[in-house]
Amino acid sequence: MSDSDIPSSTLYKDNVDWKDITPIYPSKEEEVAVKIAVTEDFTDAFAYFRAILIKNEKSDRVMALLEDCIRLNPANYTVWQYRRVCLTELGWDLKKEMRYLSDIIQESPKNYQVWHHRRFIVETIGESAVNDELHFCSEVIRDENKNYHAWQHRQWVVRTFKVPLEKELTFALHMLLLDNRNNSAYNYRYFLMTLYDKTEDASQLDIEINLAKKFIENIPNNESAWNYLAGLLITNGVTSNSDVVSFVEDLYETTPEEKRSPFLLAFIADMMLENIENQKSAEESAGRAKKLYKDLQSIDPVRVNYYRHQSLLAQTMLIKAQTKVTAK
Amino acid sequence: MSFAGLLDFARKDVDLPQNSPNELLKDLHANFINQYEKNKNSYHYIMAEHLRVSGIYWCVNAMDLSKQLERMSTEEIVNYVLGCRNTDGGYGPAPGHDSHLLHTLCAVQTLIIFNSIEKADADTISEYVKGLQQEDGSFCGDLSGEVDTRFTLCSLATCHLLGRLSTLNIDSAVRFLMRCYNTDGGFGTRPGSESHSGQIYCCVGALAIAGRLDEIDRDRTAEWLAFRQCDSGGLNGRPEKLPDVCYSWWVLASLAILGRLNFIDSDAMKKFIYACQDDETGGFADRPGDCADPFHTVFGIAALSLFGDDTLESVDPIFCMTKRCLGDKQVEMYY
Ligand SMILES: [Zn+2]
Numbered sequence: 114m115s116d117s118d119i120p121s122s123t124l125y126k127d128n129v130d131w132k133d134i135t136p137i138y139p140s141k142e143e144e145v146a147v148k149i150a151v152t153e154d155f156t157d158a159f160a161y162f163r164a165i166l167i168k169n170e171k172s173d174r175v176m177a178l179l180e181d182c183i184r185l186n187p188a189n190y191t192v193w194q195y196r197r198v199c200l201t202e203l204g205w206d207l208k209k210e211m212r213y214l215s216d217i218i219q220e221s222p223k224n225y226q227v228w229h230h231r232r233f234i235v236e237t238i239g240e241s242a243v244n245d246e247l248h249f250c251s252e253v254i255r256d257e258n259k260n261y262h263a264w265q266h267r268q269w270v271v272r273t274f275k276v277p278l279e280k281e282l283t284f285a286l287h288m289l290l291l292d293n294r295n296n297s298a299y300n301y302r303y304f305l306m307t308l309y310d311k312t313e314d315a316s317q318l319d320i321e322i323n324l325a326k327k328f329i330e331n332i333p334n335n336e337s338a339w340n341y342l343a344g345l346l347i348t349n350g351v352t353s354n355s356d357v358v359s360f361v362e363d364l365y366e367t368t369p370e371e372k373r374s375p376f377l378l379a380f381i382a383d384m385m386l387e388n389i390e391n392q393k394s395a396e397e398s399a400g401r402a403k404k405l406y407k408d409l410q411s412i413d414p415v416r417v418n419y420y421r422h423q424s425l426l427a428q429t430m431l432i433k434a435q436t437k438v439t440a441k
Numbered sequence: 442m443s444f445a446g447l448l449d450f451a452r453k454d455v456d457l458p459q460n461s462p463n464e465l466l467k468d469l470h471a472n473f474i475n476q477y478e479k480n481k482n483s484y485h486y487i488m489a490e491h492l493r494v495s496g497i498y499w500c501v502n503a504m505d506l507s508k509q510l511e512r513m514s515t516e517e518i519v520n521y522v523l524g525c526r527n528t529d530g531g532y533g534p535a536p537g538h539d540s541h542l543l544h545t546l547c548a549v550q551t552l553i554i555f556n557s558i559e560k561a562d563a564d565t566i567s568e569y570v571k572g573l574q575q576e577d578g579s580f581c582g583d584l585s586g587e588v589d590t591r592f593t594l595c596s597l598a599t600c601h602l603l604g605r606l607s608t609l610n611i612d613s614a615v616r617f618l619m620r621c622y623n624t625d626g627g628f629g630t631r632p633g634s635e636s637h638s639g640q641i642y643c644c645v646g647a648l649a650i651a652g653r654l655d656e657i658d659r660d661r662t663a664e665w666l667a668f669r670q671c672d673s674g675g676l677n678g679r680p681e682k683l684p685d686v687c688y689s690w691w692v693l694a695s696l697a698i699l700g701r702l703n704f705i706d707s708d709a710m711k712k713f714i715y716a717c718q719d720d721e722t723g724g725f726a727d728r729p730g731d732c733a734d735p736f737h738t739v740f741g742i743a744a745l746s747l748f749g750d751d752t753l754e755s756v757d758p759i760f761c762m763t764k765r766c767l768g769d770k771q772v773e774m775y776y
Contacts, residue, residue, distance in 0.1 A: 139536075139537065188492075189538075189539075190539050190541075190583055190584065190585045191539055193585070194584075194585065225587050226585065229585060229586070229587060259679065259681075259682070261630070261634070261635065261637070264634075264635065265630065265631070265634055268633050268634070294680065294681050295681075296635060296636075296679055296680045296681065297635050300623070300629075300634075300635040300636070303623075303624065304633040307633065308633070336668060336680045336681075337680050337681070340625045340665070340680075341625075343624075343625075344623070344624030344625055345624075347624045414706075415670050415671070415672055415674070415706045415709055416667055416668070416670065416704070416706070417706065418703050418704055418705065418706065419664070419667040419704040422701075422703070422704065426660075
């Protein structure tokens with residue numbers, strides 16, 4: 114855009130509209146201590162901001178000054194806080210503020226203050242802001258599908274305004290269809306289950322397990338999908354669902370050796386460790402686990418040390434299991 | 442490229458350029474950091490006013506780890522940091538700026554590095570930190586109300602370093618951390634948030650300071666961390682993200698705290714970190730070929746120190762400071 118090349122304001126000290134204000138510059142000692150030259154427009158804008166704070170002025174020109182200060186330092190909490198005070202007192206058009214924020218978020222999507230300010234505005238507007246807000250999150254997420262702030266903000270909206278579960282599950286599914294590996298979207302589905310008390314709900318768990326299986330079938334080398342599957346089974350263990358066990362074993366059988374994903378092998382190895390723990394064909398399971406960890410060392414060599422450690426763990430667990438049996 | 446690299450998948454990664462540096466260019470880095478201190482014009486990046494105290498800690502700590510602390514102007518820096526103190530007891534990023542937990546911790550760390558912690562008032566600092574603890578055990582970074590597990594580490598670390606850990610409600614702090622513990626073994630910024638290497642470092646570090654590491658399944662957390670290593674040797678922050686030098690530190694330090702540093706291929710890791718050095722200006726970038734900065738420089742050096750490097754001071758994985766300057770403030774760890 115061409116207007117970003119032109120300074121958005123000349124200095125405040127040269128601006129007739131601000132003649133009535135005496136700017137407050139940092140003291141000499143402070144400047145010596147800081148010992149660096151900040152840009153002139155930075156010093157200028159913040160000198161007027163300090164003066165405004167003391168005068169406690171709330172006006173349209175102050176809103177414009179605050180926008181300049183935010184542009185120069187979006188992390189300054191005091192500036193944002195004062196803007197909120199002004200918004201309320203001036204009865205500022207909140208829709209307009211939202212549009213302004215959307216632009217700033219495009220420029221600095223990782224700045225906390227911007228999202229925090231947005232939350233304040235949504236809270237003030239209330240229920241009627243929800244649809245626009247979900248839409249806004251979707252746009253940011255579509256641009257950058259793992260944007261941490263945007264997913265977190267969406268969680269806040271959904272939690273605060275009790276957005277229906279189905280609608281949000283559909284959104285997460287949509288994001289997963291666009292990118293089967295989007296860890297943020299899996300995490301979001303789990304968040305929804307927690308929020309709506311579904312983590313122990315058999316039919317919801319089945320839906321989630323089937324979803325993970327579908328995505329794994331589609332791309333077996335997908336860390337997030339495997340982690341999601343294991344996470345769903347965390348309460349009762351990775352071998353607790355016979356359907357999952359046969360799915361994993363089938364996948365292993367039907368995939369040519371050189372195409373088996375490390376996550377598939379590691380998952381089966383985890384099942385074997387659980388078998389040892391549960392004294393289910395302990396010796397056989399330990400043997401298979403060790404064989405899998407050996408294969409993993411060659412197909413995923415960067416994690417050689419980790420797989421060696423696991424292999425030793427299998428052996429340790431076996432001995433523990435065996436000594437337990439004899440002790441009976 | 443490894444065998445796994447030939448299968449379908451685009452695990453996101455970078456290639457290390459052929460002519461990348463393959464050893465630690467220690468003297469160049471010291472010059473790089475020194476420049477930041479001496480030359481006003483190069484302050485622009487990290488030395489932006491709203492980051493300055495943190496920037497000072499990165500620079501000073503990088504020099505301490507490189508055994509070159511004597512090249513920094515102690516008195517000037519100490520006085521500057523002391524000047525960032527506010528009446529609420531906390532420290533801002535620069536004089537006259539609002540207090541924030543991140544800068545308060547960095548101020549305390551810097552003062553310890555210069556053996557000047559007695560110049561700060563431990564009681565008012567810990568009271569300031571305590572004031573930011575919320576009902577649910579979490580901490581806000583400042584008055585704006587942002588809650589983040591990062592701030593739990595900042596709080597516990599600050600109070601521990603001042604010998605005032607008992608000022609805080611540790612039980613509720615731990616309860617909050619455990620609400621951020623995810624089924625994949627990782628931690629996020631808040632309950633429900635996605636696992637992220639940086640947050641895992643904060644949570645695991647905070648649990649270690651609290652002496653409560655037994656709350657988690659170390660193997661599960663360590664496994665997730667081990668999977669952060671990419672074929673290039675570099676470590677990423679989340680699945681399907683690019684490797685980055687700062688994540689090397691967060692992942693490695695977490696593993697070290699968990700007693701599982703050996704899960705990482707250290708040769709491949711070092712090769713990646715070396716390749717992120719700028720062999721002209723000195724300093725480390727986030728990844729090979731990018732622009733060097735003090736933030737990635739301190740974490741690059743700290744990561745190398747974790748693997749043991751005689752030319753560097755030994756680093757403490759929880760506080761990211763030399764063990765030498767911490768002395769008996771180190772946390773005892775049991776595995
Ligand atoms: Zn980085």
